Amino acid sequence: MNKPIIGITMGDAAGVGPEIIMKSLHDPLVYESCRPFVIGDSKIMERADRFVQTGLQIRSIQSVSEAQFQYGTVDCLDLNLLPADLPIGQVSAEAGHASFSFLKKAIELANAGEIDAICTAPLNKEALHKGGHIYPGHTEILADLTDTKDFSMMLSAPKLKVIHVTTHVGIIDAVKMINPERVYKVIRMAHETLQKAGYTSPKIAVCGINPHAGENGLFGYGEEEEKIIPAVKQAQEEGIQVVGPLPADTLFFRATRGDFDIIVAMYHDQGHGPIKVLGLEAGVNITVGLPIIRTSVDHGTAFDIAGKGIADEQSMKEALRQAIELAPKRV
Template sequence: MKAIIGITMGDGAGVGPEIIMKALGDSTLYESCNPFVIGDAKILQRAAGVVNSELKIRTIASVTEAQYEYGTVDCLDLNLLPADLPFGQVSPEAGHAAFMYLKTAIELANEGLIDGICTAPLNKEALHKGGHIYPGHTEILADLTGTQDFAMMLSAPKLKVIHVTTHVGIIDAVRMIEPERVYKVIQMAHQTLRKAGYAEPRIAVCGINPHAGENGLFGYGEEEQKVIPGVERAQKEGINVQGPLPADTLFFRTTRGDFDIVVAMYHDQGHGPVKVLGLEAGVNITVGLPIIRTSVDHGTAFDIAGKGIADDQSIKEALRQAVELAPKR
């Protein structure tokens, strides 16, 4: 039986509704999964007009009503937004709605009614103004599922990156990096790739400082104190991991095929190389959750919202990876 994937609409003022309508115009997606949208039907209908889609919107009150027919988009309509929601503007209503779409999806996944969640982008400022003080999707998912150990993984052609820290400032990130966290992220990377079919994942760990500290030449011994003990613990358990290694060459070596995944220490260290490969190519996967969640690796793109030009390749790839990772019915 095909996996049932709930697609959350994200921030209705951004490009999320547009890329969803574009993506669901690809009939091949329906060959591998049963997708439906958790959002606002009226906003999806508006997006259909923006992208010149001929798809119809079917409003449903529960997942059991979904028919998953190509040509018609099933929408679990929460009816939270006005039809004239301005494009490209921060809106507390849209921030709250984006939170409620995700909360609903998590509840459905916990009940076993859906097999995975694919999220369109939300806007963090709108989320906060809507009364939900979280750094982003990942932290909401962790909180609402009671998950303590989780990590953000980015997947792009030839490069997978998992993060020790994510949405915090660089000074806070260095403070938060500890051997136990490094070890757990290495362990999550190993387990995730094993489930995905890698017999013995090859894991590489970035240093914090330039040249991975170069034996104390740069920094104040962060690699020795914060990174190396976690790496050595994982190695003792038989995990194939190396590091800390200089980040300036490590990502190139990984795209060349030397490693299967990179453990990045902080947000921009990991995100930058993935996004150089192309915003449309990256997929965001939350690792460590009891449910499958994938996402586009780009934001709400308020500057182009309503213009119909947003690229749907990332959300299509996110849907494909949700299907690949989802438990089989």
């Protein structure tokens, strides 16, 4: 059996994560292509199934070796950190701490070679902080716990891929943080990631910071010339097929048309906005630069609809698909 083993972290138990996991694992095609199991809390997964009514059985396990990976049964590595009556749709320190613990356990299993990839359900940043873990999000936790210095967030939708130079910082801080070294490293990460995914010579486009990419100094204070152009030239000299900086207002349209394989965005909303316009259910978040494979849904905990059984699982299924595709192949 050489199908990859995928550890699915439950995320924030008060949100829709458990529900979309149950809905995704109700699809037999998932089990045909991988060996999935959940890292979380069996009680919460059982409660989630009462909302979504898949009829799947939850099987509590204490180690990956106990997992059976059989369709119809959801193996759950049960950390038993939460009460059965945890309030739904509310920020909770308990749920925040548990979501961190689920991810930490997944990282330990990946580092030990027991799983091939991690697929994460959403966590809530406020709950995470209340639980004593002060991180902006999943990406930064993964980088910290794997001692990774150079990493980036890549968003992937059917017609568009975007990788970010900066992410969870304010716009003024983002501009300060952008420099030629960082831009070059992100271009390189984009190139290498797509090559591993089968692109022989990925076509990369780099966004400008200012409107019209500065338009030769008309807008801004020369940020493109100082922070971006040296990085693009360095990558080009190494044979990477990259152009820019280009105006962001037209660049994303050109990429969806097929002109480019991936866009390097300078800051969070520059990259996230266009992806999410294409549909939250289609987007997947991939952390690039880690020693392990991690994919995630590209939406939040959706507290407003948690417990109603109506959350869309398509982003989770796509995240699983990409985890399977990117995972190292077992022999």
